[in-house]
Amino acid sequence: MNMVLVLTGVAVVMGGILAYVNHLTEGPIAEQKSKALADGIKTVMMCNDLVVAKTDEVKQNDDKGKEQTYTVYQIHDAKGNDLGAAVESTTMGFGGDLKVLVGFNPKGEILGYTLLEHAETPGLGAKADKWFQKGAKGDIIGKSPAEPLVVSKDGGQVDAITASTITSRAFLLAVNNAYKVYKGTPATDGQTGATEQVENRK
Numbered sequence: 001m002n003m004v005l006v007l008t009g010v011a012v013v014m015g016g017i018l019a020y021v022n023h024l025t026e027g028p029i030a031e032q033k034s035k036a037l038a039d040g041i042k043t044v045m046m047c048n049d050l051v052v053a054k055t056d057e058v059k060q061n062d063d064k065g066k067e068q069t070y071t072v073y074q075i076h077d078a079k080g081n082d083l084g085a086a087v088e089s090t091t092m093g094f095g096g097d098l099k100v101l102v103g104f105n106p107k108g109e110i111l112g113y114t115l116l117e118h119a120e121t122p123g124l125g126a127k128a129d130k131w132f133q134k135g136a137k138g139d140i141i142g143k144s145p146a147e148p149l150v151v152s153k154d155g156g157q158v159d160a161i162t163a164s165t166i167t168s169r170a171f172l173l174a175v176n177n178a179y180k181v182y183k184g185t186p187a188t189d190g191q192t193g194a195t196e197q198v199e200n201r202k
Contacts (some may be wrong), residue, residue, distance in 0.1 A: 037101075037116075041073055041086045044103030045061075050083060058181050070181040075103075082106055088116065089178035093170040095119035096138040098128075100174040104182050108144045113175065120124045125167030132158070132171065145179035148172075 003173055042048050044138040054074040061067050084105040091098050096119030103111035113132065120126045134141040138159045140149055149172045150156025160168035 022050040029060060040101050040114045040116065041075070042102075043114050043159055044101050045075050045083060046103065046111045047075075047077070047083060049078050051078065051080075060181075061064050068177075070178065072181060084111065085182050087178035087182050089181070090117075091121075091170045091174040091177070093118060093120050094125050094164070095121060098167070098170050098174060100171065100178065102175050102178040104179065108146060108179060110140055110145070110175070112141060120167050121163070125161065127161050127163040127164065128167055128171045131161045131168075138168070140175065145176045148176045158188040 005115065041052065042050065052073050053076040056072045056074070058070045058072060059067055060070070064097050067088065070090075073086040075083040075085055077083055084103065086101055086103045088099060088101050090100070098115060098120065099115070099117035099149075100113055101116050102113045103113055115129045118126065118128070130136060132138045132140045138161065140158060143149065148156075151158050151160040151165060151168050151172065154169070155161055156172075158172060160167070
């Protein structure tokens with residue numbers, strides 16, 4: 001009986017300590033995420049002097065009925081001129097969720113991108129943060145996904161990351177979906193593009 005009381009007491013005290021630590025760190029963590037997002041928006045829009053004029057959350061069901069959420073940040077310059085938008089888009093990569101922030105100008109051309117979250121293999125799929133940047137082998141900057149971006153292995157125009165075709169397909173699907181949401185059209189299945197390739201990967 002005494003042992004049960006001691007263990008219960010220890011559990012209560014430890015739970016209280018953990019809750020207190022969580023309370024202390026909750027604010028700084030949220031602030032850090034907010035700063036990272038603000039920096040990310042400036043990076044993908046290729047502009048430091050900007051204003052987030054409006055933020056919209058767009059929810060759409062994919063072909064499997066699973067709800068996907070996209071966040072659209074409408075961007076203006078300091079004078080109120082439309083610079084386009086930064087869009088958060090998530091798909092299923094090789095190792096888990098792949099969340100991308102993509103910047104578009106008013107014409108729908110890609111200004112830049114950054115990975116907000118991923119669980120891809122270090123040294124392989126994780127290369128997506130650099131592989132599709134300006135001047136890199138899979139450069140997508142300046143392109144418009146009005147015609148969906150597809151890896152060359154599937155007959156498209158974008159070189160896939162070496163030995164990471166699944167991640168490349170998932171990344172491009174996220175970018176294509178971000179464009180469709182920005183332009184107000186339904187996004188495609190956020191799972192199928194990568195999931196089908198898992199079964200066929202070599």
